[in-house]
Amino acid sequence: MRRTSTLAATAALTPLLVLGLAACGQSTGGATADAQPESGPVTISYGIWDKNQVPAMQKIADEFHAANPNVTVKIQVTPFKQYFTTLQTAAAGGGAPDVFWMNGPNVKLYAANQQLLPLDQTISRAKLDLAKYPEALVDLYTYDGKRYGIPKDFDTIGVWYNKALFDAKKLAYPKDTWTWADFQSAARALTDKTKGVYGAAAPVEDQAGFYDTIPSAGGQVIDAAGTKSGFDSPEALQGIEFWTSLVKDGASPTVQQMTDTSPGDMFKAGKVAMYWNGSWAAVEYSDVPELKDAVNVAPVPAGPKGQVSVIHGLGNVIYAKTKHQDAAQKFVGFLGGERAAQIQADAGAVIPAYEGTQEAWVKSMPQFNLKAYVDEVATAVPYPASKNTKAWTTLQTDLLTKVWNGEVDAATGLKDLATQMNAALAKEK
């Protein structure tokens, strides 16, 4: 008996191990001193998360090494799921890669906590012209007036559609100039309850969803300074109702259905006729033989304030505590140049951010109207982000799911969301 009770008591203590939060590391000071050129060969590390892009990145690293024989670049791949957790731990311990990929939701968190090197010197040394990148992306990597990342690539949002389902209803395919009204009426016309086909999918989705429709209606998710929520505006309400009305009318599957089966899978299975998705989806659809010629893409439909897509893209950043500032600056300068962009364009996979290098990507999958994605850059808005983006995107998911589900009416839900989001934003300071 005694053994059993001891075992049980030990088990009672086990949560301590699981729940023990051992946060380590010290606070940091930003390193802004001038980079000292080093004598002798150095090796710098380059942290990335997409293993499909390793060949292109390696090629860039090799060409850089050829031009700078003293600097060798070692690429470190961490899968995206663990990337930011690992990076955060490494940065707290002082051991993040010298140069690494950054994304929109995280850049301000890292910049505000002095984990990134301001890049003004890098830009001037490499003579980079920031006008060569989409403006919204340059803004995304700007914090407190300083540049922290050089845009690497970008993605915008388009509407993918199933041609066979349009043909079945004898409907014309979406035009590049279509409007919200066109989209809504097509969604209703394409819905066929008996076949289990829905005209569109309206999931609780930010990037390929209300982050596009809210600005299309003239609203914003967060103000430019990243300090105030825009969800309580009439325009935001319009941008949200664009989606909820589809669910209400049965032109889209319900939230519950889309929770059980992802809307992307429904689209691929021919159960959803129109599906908003990012430019990253092109490769995926192009790789599936049954989809390759069955689907195509149109730009997002124009709302009251025109055709607006959200733009997001990765940036190359330098770790503030890098021991090889000079080499890291040179490498990021090279990454930001036209040659590196060209290498990425030739490899496909992503749209390079550097002006004029997108053509190769558009031509890489000629069966799709990929030009739609590139043309949207002119009117695109930056991906909404603040210092601790995750704190309010959680609220966003929580509260908007209730709105979608009909538990809360849209106007009340959005007002709640704005209030709670503002409280979360106030805590960031």
Place this chain on the structure above:
Amino acid sequence: MAGVLTDREQASGTVGATAPAGSSSGSGSRGDTPAPGRRPGRPGRSHQPGRGMSRMRRNDLFWAAVFILPTLLGLVVFYLWPVVRTLLISFTETGPFGGSEFVGLANYRELFGDARLWETMLNTVKFTVVALLGIPVALVIAALLSTEGLRGVRIYRVLYFLPVVTMPAAVGLIWRTLYNGDVGVINALLGLVGIEGTNWLSNPATALYAIAAVGIWLSLGTQIVIFLAAIQGVPKDLYEAAALDGAGRIRQFWSITLPQISPSVFFISVLAVIGALQTFDLIFVMTGPTNPAYPQTETIVAQFYQRGFVENQQGYAAAIALVILVVIVAVTALQFRLQKKWVHYV
């Protein structure tokens, strides 16, 4: 007995002490306040509490210390230190890259005022209650499996035990497809008998119970194996005597098997409660924040994860962790008290 129970620490700290005379009483120091704090020189069975220590005793103590040391070190480094750290962090606001600021009880004040804490706590309690229903099921199966002369017992045992050795995350994914509202197997089967199923995992009314059912299925194997072993330890002559007295199989189960294996039942129930209170992986894999039923399924550990590792509020998360710890210790202590009423140690 009431006299013993007045001293709380005593009651939760000494399990065997109030057990019937003749049992192994006096097991003074136990888990919840680990060894070092307790007086090591507690009298053994026949020793009189002597004033000084004999040489042999001191020698014993030395060797005991040597043998305990490795475990103790592990305990201190991996259990106790994290607990202390967690306690300290819970009084701070800790940044995502380290660097913390002392904020006193602010995290706790915010925590107890947060409706989400109570909601997730309620979800956790509901989940735990449902999970406990698995114990009677396991008992019955174990009793049936120990039927004299049953063929293929080993195969059954393996079948029941199989879920235990699979990863909860993988199990969660498989069950998600089974529960799928549109194309799931469960709804297809229900459809055969004319019942229209629901979106089990995204319907707020069913999600928690659907997940708890999987939790039961996962833990059934361990419970059955332990019960089987316990049942096999029950002396056969008891059954023979009962049979002579005319007791049937069901009566034998209630009057012999159950009391005889009650220590195992107690052990399992303690483990099951703790396991259920800490549930995270199943919930995380089977629902997740975008699920409309998430508010009804999010457990307190999931909330801890969300705050600490998604929203970067480590101080607040540490406070949640300590609340969980206190709840688990309290519930376990309560179970140890209640056991005196129904657990029979032979």
